[in-house]
Amino acid sequence: MVPVGAGREGRLIVRRLMLHMRLGAYLVAMLSGVAPMEARGGNVSQEAVAALLRQANGSDPAARLEASRTLFRLGPAIAPQLERAGARPMRTISTSRGDVIYTLLSGKLGLADADPNTFGVHVEANTSAQDVDRMGRAHGFSILAPGQCRPDLSPACYVHLLSGKRLADVLRDVLTSEPRVTTVSLNYVEH
Amino acid sequence: MARMSAGVRFPIGRAMGLACAAAIAFVPVAPAGAQAQENPPVPSVCKLGAGQTASTCLFTANAAGLPVFARTEFPDEFDVSNKDPLNTAEHELFHAIGFTIQYKRFADKLIPTPGAGAGGIPAGSRAYSKDGTAGGILMTLVPVADATHSDPGATGAAPWPATGYDQSKDIMQPNQVVGTRLNANDAAVLDDAFGWATSGIQIDIINVGGTLDATDLKFLTDAVAAVNVFYPVKKGSPIFTWAVAEVGLVPETTTWVTMVVGFGLAGMALRRRARIAEAA
Numbered sequence: 001m002v003p004v005g006a007g008r009e010g011r012l013i014v015r016r017l018m019l020h021m022r023l024g025a026y027l028v029a030m031l032s033g034v035a036p037m038e039a040r041g042g043n044v045s046q047e048a049v050a051a052l053l054r055q056a057n058g059s060d061p062a063a064r065l066e067a068s069r070t071l072f073r074l075g076p077a078i079a080p081q082l083e084r085a086g087a088r089p090m091r092t093i094s095t096s097r098g099d100v101i102y103t104l105l106s107g108k109l110g111l112a113d114a115d116p117n118t119f120g121v122h123v124e125a126n127t128s129a130q131d132v133d134r135m136g137r138a139h140g141f142s143i144l145a146p147g148q149c150r151p152d153l154s155p156a157c158y159v160h161l162l163s164g165k166r167l168a169d170v171l172r173d174v175l176t177s178e179p180r181v182t183t184v185s186l187n188y189v190e191h
Numbered sequence: 192m193a194r195m196s197a198g199v200r201f202p203i204g205r206a207m208g209l210a211c212a213a214a215i216a217f218v219p220v221a222p223a224g225a226q227a228q229e230n231p232p233v234p235s236v237c238k239l240g241a242g243q244t245a246s247t248c249l250f251t252a253n254a255a256g257l258p259v260f261a262r263t264e265f266p267d268e269f270d271v272s273n274k275d276p277l278n279t280a281e282h283e284l285f286h287a288i289g290f291t292i293q294y295k296r297f298a299d300k301l302i303p304t305p306g307a308g309a310g311g312i313p314a315g316s317r318a319y320s321k322d323g324t325a326g327g328i329l330m331t332l333v334p335v336a337d338a339t340h341s342d343p344g345a346t347g348a349a350p351w352p353a354t355g356y357d358q359s360k361d362i363m364q365p366n367q368v369v370g371t372r373l374n375a376n377d378a379a380v381l382d383d384a385f386g387w388a389t390s391g392i393q394i395d396i397i398n399v400g401g402t403l404d405a406t407d408l409k410f411l412t413d414a415v416a417a418v419n420v421f422y423p424v425k426k427g428s429p430i431f432t433w434a435v436a437e438v439g440l441v442p443e444t445t446t447w448v449t450m451v452v453g454f455g456l457a458g459m460a461l462r463r464r465a466r467i468a469e470a471a
Binding site (some may be wrong): 001053091092093094112113114115117118120145148152154155158160187188189190191 | 236237238243244245247248249250251252253254256259260283286290293294296298299336338339340365378431
């Protein structure tokens with residue numbers, strides 16, 4: 001027999017414990033940028049999303065990187081807002097960073113006319129092939145033809161994914177951690 | 192006759208069995224022969240699949256948006272297997288130097304084809320227009336799902352936009368039409384996008400691997416010459432690097448299954464025939 005008072009107290013403890021666990025889970029999810037992104041995305045104003053998109057497409061590397069991180073953290077729920085702000089599915093080898101983010105968040109990464117194992121990296125003017133090589137070691141790709149890596153070209157280099165790497169994941173990693181990368185593009189194919 | 196059949200029965204049957212085993216054990220093999228060993232086909236990065244005549248990718252532009260580099264892959268021994276290698280070479284080179292929606296200066300000139308979705312014009316059809324109007328249309332293209340190709344159905348007369356150009360024999364249509372070559376209508380499109388007729392274009396071919404031989408390369412240099420008829424090389428012409436390769440194709444699983452089953456059935460038939468002959 002459990003005393004009534006103890007039962008109530010027990011239930012209270014369990015309820016508090018569950019509340020703490022829920023808060024903890026939410027905190028973990030927020031920090032790791034995984035779960036309730038949709039809920040957070042819904043709370044962001046159209047103006048804020050448009051401003052983030054402008055920053056992501058801007059020329060300031062630090063602001064570009066931070067805006068990209070924030071947009072990815074807000075998650076797929078903001079895809080319609082990005083679209084209203086002018087973002088479009090990525091196309092051409094001169095696609096904007098904002099369009100790539102929109103494409104990844106909206107799940108519209110179409111690879112019917114592109115190679116899923118290679119992509120193009122667009123970089124700041126002072127970036128060398130060695131820098132791109134270092135990025136590749138960090139994110140899981142290698143330069144396809146090092147001799148043809150030039151920062152003034154669009155894209156500067158085509159790179160090849162290392163075994164086991166997924167294109168969408170690597171594109172997101174690069175856009176949220178490499179300030180010298182201005183944007184990325186797909187390796188489109190014509191027959 | 193029966194003796195002869197009995198004599199060759201075992202080696203042929205065994206050979207079929209060995210062929211089956213080899214096919215199963217060594218699926219992605221390079222073609223046999225000394226030349227293939229010395230100069231093996233390179234892996235494809237342009238998604239060149241079985242049955243395709245060629246594939247172009249790695250499109251690269253300079254700061255002004257002019258094409259400067261692309262790579263074209265051909266299947267092994269394309270000069271032998273292709274019904275019209277020069278047609279394919281010209282088609283792919285034209286993609287490489289600009290006939291693709293992947294170059295922004297080309298893509299920016301596309302408009303929805305007037306009347307698309309009705310009168311036999313496919314829904315989603317696009318046209319290349321030099322000024323964004325129906326009157327400025329230089330070429331009618333297929334919908335985006337078929338990549339960047341001219342529409343062979345476009346007659347240049349109603350209900351199609353009135354360009355006066357019958358595209359049924361255009362070289363840039365999706366499927367190869369043997370005997371077709373680049374013409375002034377094709378050239379006008381890329382001249383509008385990139386100014387190639389004014390600046391000229393110097394195309395340097397680099398062989399990046401595989402089994403391209405002198406005969407193959409002759410088709411490729413002839414394709415360059417065909418482009419230079421419309422866009423002659425001038426002093427200071429922009430340089431375009433055309434990387435070319437013959438790549439090894441890994442047949443699809445269904446192809447291998449069909450082949451292995453075929454070998455097996457052929458072996459069984461030979462054994463059966465020999466057995467019947469022996470009994471007779």
